[in-house]
Amino acid sequence: MESIFLSHHFDNEIIPVIDSFKRLIESHDLEVVDGHRLEGQQLTDAVAKRIKSVDAMIVILSKREEGKTSDWVLHERSAAFTHKIPFIAIIEEGMNNNGPFQAFEYIHFKPDNLVETLLKVSETIFKWKVRIGEQIEVHLEPDDIVATVRENAGQSDIVKYRFLQKRGIWGDWKDAVVIPKSAGVSLLLDGVTKNSEIQIRVSTNNGTWNSDVVNRNLRILVS
Structure with missing residues (x-):
């Protein structure tokens, strides 16, 4: 995550409240993303792209005129639902939570x-991190497979x-991000949890190689 x-x-x-939630999110070593400088527009591609890029959403439903919240915030929550982004609503006391x-x-x-x-939201963030996992970097071995990956770097998938x-x-096969380095090749893998068991596959026009199943091993041997 x-x-x-x-x-x-x-x-x-509302700024002091928002600052408290930003500090909480950052204390979990997570980046805070919002729609700053985009409010007042329609839910543009730029905003939708921001929402689709994150792992979860916290929705602050606070009072504005006549005790209502911002339509903009409601649109963002709907976008999270549409794109299957997990979210939790933080609702100011005295506001109704009606609707879908x-x-x-x-x-x-x-x-x-x-x-x-803040304590309850912190617990929710922890549960998200356990379920969603994190991005890790692994190192590919042996040298002949590393050389094969380098030689076919322009090939997709x-x-x-x-x-x-x-x-x-x-589970389904996912694309790894390949990072050539002076000491070899590293891979970035998303969604890895503490107990994840992972298999790597290298495929070129010359053949396919699979690793054994490993548990967050930082060095992946493909044969």
Whole structure:
């Protein structure tokens, strides 16, 4: 897990609340992404791209005129739902939580007393990190496979990986990011959890090679 989209309006009175949530997210070593400088527009491709790029969303539903929240924030929450981004709503006390999202997880907050809310959100972030996993860097071996990957660097889909799931069921193959280095070749793998079991496949026009299944081993031997 790398980043969280923090959806909120930009009125001055909510800034201290938003700053508290930003500090919380960053304390989990995650990047904070938001729609800053884009509010007031339609949900453009630029905003949708930001939302699709994150791992989760925290939606701050705070009061504005007549006790309502920002339509912009509601649009961002809908976009998270559309793109299957996990989200949690943080709703200011006194606001209704009606509509199609009332059955989804939410937490109430008081702007002048955020301690309990921040603790609950921190627990949610921890659960997301466990479920979503993280990006790790692994080192490819042996030298002849490394040389093959270097020689075919222009070929698409040359290195893939997959997870061995519960009950021995394989997940789908995913594209690995290949990083040539002076000491060899590294791969970036997303969605890796503490107990992930991983297999690497190298495919070129000359053949296909598979690694053994490893548990977060930082050196992957392909044969």
